[in-house]
Amino acid sequence: MSHRPSSGLAAVSTALLAMSRHLEVRDVLKTIVASARELLDAEYAALGVPDDHGGFAQFVVDGVSDAQWKAIGPLPRQHGVLAAMLHDARPERLADVKKDPRFGGWPSAHPDMSDFLGLPIRDGDETIGTLFLANKRCPKPAGGCGFTEEDEELLGILAQHAAIALTNARLYERSRELTIAEERSRLAHELHDAVSQKLFSLRLTAQAVSSLIDRDPARAKGELQQVADLAAEAADELRAAVVELRPAALDEDGLVHTLRTHIQVLDRAHAPRVTFDSCGVRALPAAQEEAMLRVAQEALHNALRHSGGDRVDVTIAPRGQGAVLSVTDNGKGFEPRTVRRAGRHLGLVSMRDRSSGVGGRLTVQSAPGQGTTIEMEVPGG
Numbered sequence: 500m501s502h503r504p505s506s507g508l509a510a511v512s513t514a515l516l517a518m519s520r521h522l523e524v525r526d527v528l529k530t531i532v533a534s535a536r537e538l539l540d541a542e543y544a545a546l547g548v549p550d551d552h553g554g555f556a557q558f559v560v561d562g563v564s565d566a567q568w569k570a571i572g573p574l575p576r577q578h579g580v581l582a583a584m585l586h587d588a589r590p591e592r593l594a595d596v597k598k599d600p601r602f603g604g605w606p607s608a609h610p611d612m613s614d615f616l617g618l619p620i621r622d623g624d625e626t627i628g629t630l631f632l633a634n635k636r637c638p639k640p641a642g643g644c645g646f647t648e649e650d651e652e653l654l655g656i657l658a659q660h661a662a663i664a665l666t667n668a669r670l671y672e673r674s675r676e677l678t679i680a681e682e683r684s685r686l687a688h689e690l691h692d693a694v695s696q697k698l699f700s701l702r703l704t705a706q707a708v709s710s711l712i713d714r715d716p717a718r719a720k721g722e723l724q725q726v727a728d729l730a731a732e733a734a735d736e737l738r739a740a741v742v743e744l745r746p747a748a749l750d751e752d753g754l755v756h757t758l759r760t761h762i763q764v765l766d767r768a769h770a771p772r773v774t775f776d777s778c779g780v781r782a783l784p785a786a787q788e789e790a791m792l793r794v795a796q797e798a799l800h801n802a803l804r805h806s807g808g809d810r811v812d813v814t815i816a817p818r819g820q821g822a823v824l825s826v827t828d829n830g831k832g833f834e835p836r837t838v839r840r841a842g843r844h845l846g847l848v849s850m851r852d853r854s855s856g857v858g859g860r861l862t863v864q865s866a867p868g869q870g871t872t873i874e875m876e877v878p879g880g
Contacts, residue, residue: 527668528559528628531661535630536561538657539650542634543610546620546661548627549585553577556756563610570608573779573817579603584619584629590651591617594644596633614639616646618658622666630658673751701729754788755780755815758795762813769803771828777815780822784880790853791815791824791875794861797846798826798873806830808870821859821879827872832865850875 528546536544543562550556558574575581579601580591593599596615617631632654635645704726711719749757755777766773783791795813802811808830815824847863854861854875865871 523671524665524668525557525559527661527664528557529561531630531657531664532559532561535632535654535657538653539616539632539646540636541616541632541646542636543612544630544632546628546630547575547581549577549629550756552759556753567608567610569820571606572608574781575605580615580617581629581631584617584631585626588619588621588626590619590655591615591631592644592646592651594639614645616644616650616654618651618654620658620662620665622662627662627665630654630661701726704729749785749788749792753782754792758792758813758815761792761796762799765799765803771803771808772810773799773803773813774811775813779817780815781817781879783822783877784857787821787857787859787877787879790857790859791822791877793853794850794873794875795824795826797850801846801873802826802828802830802871806832806871818876819879821877823874823876825872825874827870829870832867832869832871834865834867 528548532544532546535541535546541562543560545558545560547555547559548557554576555574560568563571577585580593580596580599583589583601584591593615595613596602597613612633614635615631615633616635617629619626620628620630632646635650637645639645704722708719708722708726711722752760759775759777762773762775782788799811799813802808806828808828811826811828813824813826815822817823847861850873851861854877857877859875859877862874863871864874
């Protein structure tokens with residue numbers, strides 16, 4: 500271990516203590532990767548957490564600059580050596596990963612890697628991630644791997660504790676989510692009570708106006724103003740609650756997974772076919788993700804309730820440093836010149852406000868008999 504800057508139990512202990520200091524899943528992942536790379540003196544390290552769709556829900560790297568990471572492009576899929584570690588649950592130590600028959604290549608901006616050491620991170624029988632390192636900084640035997648059996652043992656110890664740290668972080672975030680859900684429920688009850696009172700007042704005032712119109716028009720006019728004021732107050736309270744309550748699933752699962760789950764529910768609940776597709780979309784700033792989710796929900800509601808079509812297709816794709824959302828139906832469409840009159844009815848004003856509020860842009864394409872496409876582009880961060 501002469502080529503490792505620190506060694507033995509002290510180095511392992513330092514890595515484990517670093518992992519235990521964090522409670523957020525993303526922070527734990529970053530600490531695991533950085534600790535593994537330092538412990539084994541590797542040029543590159545990465546950790547992937549698989550999703551249920553053949554990709555990675557989270558993928559953290561160390562040793563790659565931000566500019567290089569952006570140039571590499573979309574997250575890797577579960578194939579080749581990465582897939583082997585996920586599905587076979589065994590370590591992989593290779594002299595040259597490029598010569599492995601499972602190697603499927605990588606993007607042009609990807610750093611060159613040779614010797615490779617990877618291990619699955621397991622929680623019981625479940626593989627919850629893959630941890631791997633490349634390019635050990637040491638003289639390498641001819642045709643051999645720089646990573647040794649001792650390195651593999653050390654990384655195995657780290658992976659076992661990484662599983663504990665990652666599981667604890669997930670439990671913490673789930674507990675926090677439940678707490679947030681309880682708080683949301685409490686706020687919902689309070690909001691319901693407040694708005695119900697205003698609606699009750701609206702109803703009584705409206706009834707009073709109807710009885711005054713014929714015998715006291717001037718007083719009826721004043722009462723109508725009160726109706727307008729009460730309605731505005733109720734709308735303000737509802738708007739404030741919607742703005743403040745960020746969807747809990749976004750914090751845990753991200754935009755793509757949250758929207759995919761939402762669309763799966765809509766597809767089962769409605770007669771029209773609702774599809775979703777995404778390709779290589781990186782995480783966006785929280786405000787942009789929330790705005791994009793809200794716009795998608797509004798556009799889906801319009802398509803399912805008003806378009807009369809039998810299919811709605813939703814896509815999210817990268818565009819520059821940001822992303823673009825598209826919601827397309829094959830329904831009856833409408834004349835774009837009437838969009839000003841239809842705007843408030845279809846929620847287009849709200850969608851445009853949400854988009855512009857995060858520096859984005861909303862476009863609407865429609866024609867009678869040719870369906871409608873709502874497109875929202877955000878700049879990323």
